[in-house]
Amino acid sequence: MTEFDPKIVGFLCNWCSYAGADLAGVSRIQYPPNIRIVRVMCSGRVDPAFILEAFKSGADGVLVAGCHLPADCHYISGNFKAYRRVTLLKKLLQQFGIEPERLRLEWVSASEGDRFATIIKDMVKEIKKLGPNPLRAGGKTSG
Amino acid sequence: MVDKVGAVLVVGGGIAGIQAALDLADSGFRVYVVEDTPSIGGTMTQLDKTFPTNDCAMCILAPKLVRAGRHANVHLITNAEIKKVKGEPGNFKVTITRRARYVDEEKCTGCGVCAQECPVEAIDEYEQGLSRRSAVFVKYLQAVPSTFAIDREKCIGCGTCQEVCRADAIIYEEKDEDVELSVGAIILALGFEEFDPSLKSEYGYSRYSNVVSSIEFERILSATGPYGGTVLRPSDGDLPRKIAFIQCVGSRDAKLGNNYCSSACCMYAIKEAVIAREHNPNLQCTIFFMDIRAYGKEFDAYYSRAEEEYGVRFVRSRISDVKKVLGSQNLIVRYVEDGEPKEEEFNLVVLSVGMKPPKHVEELAKTIGIKLNKYNFCSTETFSPLATSRLGVFVCGAFSSPKDIPESVAQASGAAARAGSLIATGRGKLTVAKKLPPEIEVSDKEPRVGVFVCHCGTNIGGIVNVPEVVEYAKTLPSVVYAEHNLYTCSQDTQRTIREKIKEHNLNRVVVASCTPRTHEPLFRETIREAGLNIYLFEMANIRDQCSWVHMHEPEKATEKAKDLVRSIVAKARLLKPLKKPMIDVTPVGLVIGGGLSGMTASLELAKQGFEVHLVEKEKELGGNLRHIHYMLGSEDPQERLRSIIKEVTENEKIHVHLDAEVADIEGYVGNFETTLTRGSDKKGINHGIVIVATGAVEYKPTEYLYGIDSRVLTQRELEEKIGEGEFKARTVVMIQCVGSRNDERPNCSRICCVQAVKNALKIKELSPETDVYILYKDIRTYGFNEDYYRKAADEGVLFIRYDDDHKPKVTQENGTLKILAMAPVLKTWFPIEPDLLVLSAATIPNPDNERIAQMLKVPLTKDRFFLEAHMKLRPVDFATDGVFLCGLAHSPKLIEESISQACGAAARAATILSKKRLEVEGAIANVNEDLCSGCRICEAVCEYSAIEMKEKDGKLVSSVLEALCKGCGVCGSTCPTGAISMLHFTDEEILAQVRAALKEEKKYD
């Protein structure tokens, strides 16, 4: 059996978090290659349906990242909307049999390349402990 | 009044010249760029990476070069020089000699067959003589224009190139020709020449092949360089294990007559050491230096990382000489450290060569009629850093003083503003609109995706297996074509992309390379030129978010790159063409902050013909300049301040709001609405752009008994005292870096060394017998200010170095102020009992920055200064359209630098204000009225009041006000019936992207 190597989908807002992820690259801060980034204009664009689709398609973890609370969002309050939605969705996830820890909401600014890398490292570590997405593993956790 | 000629001549096609040209061309002027060599791009094209972001130089430069090359109002005249300048400001006649290049620019496609077949091997200047090129050549792979040229000195006239050229572009009989241009203003961006290190014979440059110059080392590091990006040494192609960098070669050298500091060498040497280490982790780099001058924005943080993370060793020393080891190609560096002679063996020695004035500068200065300073750089004054001695002729970049790239870029924009102000009445008179082919209808066609994967030199290709990604892309649904490019952003690749679109009928294009944040505009323009709507383009970020962050896992990085390409192709297949709405522009500027920068920016905008609101929270204009009483040169700052204030207050176009604050800013580029408050009064203003010039403040020290003993002052307080004629002391001690370069504020405050030297010299002038000690970590009097450092030393000012482990100790005993300083070499503490202790306190960000940043939605750095859109090439822009910055709000800087930046911000703003109407984002919300239930949730969540409810066929439906919608997509993700889609980020597109990112998962059992 191959060692479990989690797949993470990251929804990053264009203005802060995507720029922060770019900065990690420019600064050559290394992190594990487990995340696949989807660029959206604002974290407030992230529909719960996107997150659920990611889990359904086999993601072991989902990251939603936006500009810092309270006031950094480029569109004023999209980050608050993301905050409310993700909090609610975490509760629902449990009913689908998905550990809420698999979904993370983080604030990463354009100058926080190191923070972005740290979040990814940490997420990969935590999800490795949880094992593969239970939906994918047929309801059982293994790995 | 006669109209001024609405055209500008820019001399020099390096980064500064190109920036000035683009700013002017974007604000309604025709521009001619005259470049001496066959291609534009200048020195920056030879660099591998740039500090402090480690961006690949070519990657960030190429989009600008390509834009200049294809801009309808920029005319590149390469391989040419100035012959004569006649006329007056506003109306010059300039004669240019175009030297024959023997290749027809119209016909040459840049295919390179001629160079392959050419039998002559000539030395390649671009590769610094490290490799060879043919007699028919192009300067560098991504050259703009990509036309070849024949070097007639090397050419043997065999006729081979003429035979093989299918385009019929070779013209052996071409002659030099003169052209006359009519222009209103001239900008000199002549750049610099590298110091010739063979003049320092003790370093053995011309004797030993393993002693190279720093610019040669850039080529060695570069993926497109002679060794393909592997760090090898020239003598035997061996991998070096130990590299020495020797600083200040040809700079700070009074014997040579080059006393000035070249300003950029410390940082580029650190960068070269870091990058070399990245190429080869076993490499040991040592930098031999006098002072490390990491004075710019975030530079010190970079310096620390080099030391701590990359193990770069820094040795403060004087070099005696470099000798070859007998019987080997290695070199011995002999040096003196702490008074002790030492020596060490290295495999390769890099000489950090300084900047010299450009070649033939004296002749050129005569032709143009401008004065040079004593070092033969362009002569300028502190308060008019962009003006030469001839009216109507402006200067920018390294030709006015040695400087790094962002400074050159800001100055270039500044020079563009000054030129634009001069010929404002000629705006729009000579410009032409670009012709684009009609858009191809794609909505009725099956998607046909073309994928272009970039090697980015070795940035991507060195880690990710690019050919494998290309082969993989070919297997994806709807992909009908895929290829890889050394640099997908280069001008020749733009042509390839256009050709491939035609050849394969592509109707969607994907580029897998760097980040869309910097490169999407370039590729969008390319596909538009091929008749595709700009929204039919997508990017996979396989560099910043893949190869650069997984450098040690090439296989996994390759897998990830494939996933990213697959997922973006899935989105690209669904892309729809979109229209960009047009909005009106309010031709009015808002400048926040009434210090020197804010006033300068306001004046430049007003002179260009735009109305300006200048808001200052204090009761008077002037900011920090009010506290400056004398300069290092002969200018009188208070007199200058009074005249600038007078000019501002008397200018009818400038509305000064004193004692006022910005309470709220609404709106977007072209149409901002701002509320100003003054006490309880409120006032609304409408404007099209914002310039942030909020300045900075002096740190109030908590160290060294400041505030406890009245003899302890800051530099500014000392200056006030001297200014008021109250100075009296027999012994003065100054301590540098108080509140800077520490754990809390790791970066340098840049101006304090110059300020300390200035005050020390003033003291010596007023009272020559007073003893002045300056306790410092590094003296950072960069550029021509080095002269004053030397002067201070000559006049007996004592400079004593301290380090973090041996900081000066300040005590007060029985009323005596006592300072213990560590004596260098002897390494013992010795006491000084001064009458005054002067602290060089840090320059710290304005506390208002936080509030203003939030209001404008623009970012701050970790130190809380404002963070520009790009540290290297967009120094005065924010990422948010229509918002700009300048002066101390950006980072600490000297007066002339603030003025240059302020003019630069004005030029950038003018590119918007000069347009009546502006195209805005087409990726906005869109309502499907059939699905809309009229629930009004979208109306409630929209922060921009961009949703309006209207009646349609008897039911209430929402509709989007296009100019107000900013495209955040919040309404789309809130709409319960799925009636709102966020164009270009639709549910279908994102869901497809998500699914494809995860498909082809390995199963676990």
Ligand code: FES
């Ligand atoms: S733009 Fe970053 S969260 Fe809204």
